[in-house]
Amino acid sequence: MALEFRSVTKEFLTRSGEVLTAVSDVSFVVNEGEFVSVVGPSGCGKSTLLSMTAGLYQPTQGEVLVSGEVVRGPNGHVGFMLQKDLLLPWRNIVSNVEFGLEARGVPAADRRRRAMAELERCHLAGFENHFPYQLSGGMRQRAALARTLAIEPEIVLLDEPFSALDAQTKLLLQNSFAGTIAESRKTTLLITHDLAEAVLMSDRILVLSERPGRVVAEIVVDLPHRDEPLRRRTMPEVSDYAGQIFRHLKLEEKAI
Template identity: 85%
Template structure:
């Protein structure tokens, strides 16, 4: 069991002193090697779920476990990839990928070896000495994934990493990410507003309600080619899954 949320509620205090509950009584498991997406309306607590998994927030109630250990703060088991690549413009691509390893005190020779290995995984061979401004948006996102993989986390958290890309680049990058994550066997949790994306990339999809986010559905995506979203996209069942997700979200919108 790679990740578990047990009866998790998270409440924040606003600047005005009011209490705001982001998620309420959330229970789910992401098994080792599984790719799970979380979808839901804006403001329903999706990012809060990622932040608690990464140890950036502590639950108000309940507990989050990674590899059966309670998460009490940031830890080396989790790699977090945000919407923006956040590459350091003054460092080469290989030096950017080494950054997390350098911060952990990994020896120079080992971190270079690991960085180059992840460059190959992410199909960036030959670009190791380029700088971020010399790469396209999609290539920078692949470099960000390589940086995340280089620290060898047990769980990869993806916070809408494809949202800023054009449609063609987005699909190509989804395919590249899915293949790389499948090859490495990483447990992955993705939050997204794109219902089709969740179907194309996931083994299972968790649907949240309006805030406070509670789980209203868990949908198993019983389709082949999770490692090849372009192939999966050609399957007529993808539209059926997306319609099912939309139905859950629309019903919740009406109920609110």
């Protein structure tokens, strides 16, 4: 088991002193090499799950386990990536990719070699000396993925990494990410609000309810071509799956 949530509840104290329950009694397991998506309405605590996995804060109740170990703080087993690429604008692409390795005492030459290999894998060879502002949004996200993979995490957390991109770039980037992740066999947790994206990229989908978020459904996507969303996209079953999630989210009731 690469990642496990054991009845995790997370409460926050708001400024006015009220207790806000972000997620409530969430339990799930992500197996090694699996690609799991979490979908849910906005504000359902999707990103809270991610922050707890990354160790940025602790659950109020319950436990988060990564590779069988309880997460007690930021750790090297988890690499995460957000909608923002979070590239350091003052560093060129290759030193951005090296960023995650710098706290680990990896010798400089080794860092460079690993960063270059990741750039190659993310189809960014030749752009290592460019600065972030010289790259398109899609390329910047690929650079962020290269940085995430460079630390050789056991789990990759993706928090809506495609949501700031235009529709076509998004499709291409989903394809490129899916290929890269399949090739590196990384366990992946994708947080998204895009139902089609969840169906196209995942082995399994967890549907969260509105706040406080709990897992209301678990859908196994039994379709081939996980590594090629563009091919999966042409399959008629995709819309059935999206329809299932749609019903679980009770979106019809909200559409007035």
